[in-house]
Amino acid sequence: MPHNNGVISPHLHVYGCMTNQVLYHVASRGIEFDLLPWCQARAVPVMAYCPLEQAGTLRRNLFSYPVIMRMAHKYQATPAQIMLAWVLRQPGVIAIPKASSVAHVEENARALTLELDSGDIAALDVAFPAPTSKQSLDVV
Numbered sequence: 058m059p060h061n062n063g064v065i066s067p068h069l070h071v072y073g074c075m076t077n078q079v080l081y082h083v084a085s086r087g088i089e090f091d092l093l094p095w096c097q098a099r100a101v102p103v104m105a106y107c108p109l110e111q112a113g114t115l116r117r118n119l120f121s122y123p124v125i126m127r128m129a130h131k132y133q134a135t136p137a138q139i140m141l142a143w144v145l146r147q148p149g150v151i152a153i154p155k156a157s158s159v160a161h162v163e164e165n166a167r168a169l170t171l172e173l174d175s176g177d178i179a180a181l182d183v184a185f186p187a188p189t190s191k192q193s194l195d196v197v
């Protein structure tokens with residue numbers, strides 16, 4: 058599925074679009090500048106791949122990042138759950154964490170019930186600022 062809105066746009070009204078699959082996690086927010094709002098305005102669901110930033114060369118070991126660890130402690134959750142709850146805070150966004158154990162699948166599913174408060178969202182915005190201009194999107 059292409060993720061460039063210029064590519065999708067001409068086909069949207071003819072074929073529809075089930076989802077736009079893009080790399081998205083707390084430390085990779087490029088889609089927030091214009092692609093995510095564009096998809097939301099057209100009811101195109103955004104599917105976040107690598108929501109745990111576990112693949113590829115862009116990895117920054119966010120599971121041991123202090124602000125994420127602090128939040129995990131506060132919510133009695135795991136860093137993975139904090140990262141998934143952050144991705145899922147946006148309307149129209151779903152996440153596809155890859156998991157190869159039942160324990161991980163169940164842990165990740167529980168993130169659906171975790172709601173970060175506005176103070177924690179703001180703290181993550183400070184640690185991982187949203188884009189202020191159009192930028193090349195991360196891919197792996």
Ligand SMILES: NC(=O)c1ccc[n+]([C@@H]2O[C@H](COP(=O)([O-])OP(=O)(O)OC[C@H]3O[C@@H](n4cnc5c(N)ncnc54)[C@H](OP(=O)(O)O)[C@@H]3O)[C@@H](O)[C@H]2O)c1
Pocket residue numbers: 078079105106107108109110111112113135137138153154155156157158160161162164165197
């Ligand atoms: N469209 C595209 O271009 C594209 C590109 C890359 C990936 N994808 C797709 O996106 C999905 C996810 O991507 P990804 O696997 O690269 O990255 P990811 O989902 O961010 O990370 C997966 C890694 O996180 C671990 N993990 C999962 N749940 C965990 C938990 N609760 N606690 C600790 N570790 C946990 C997994 O370990 P275990 O396996 O041990 O559970 C695995 O090593 C895949 O289905 C992939 O096919 C799409």
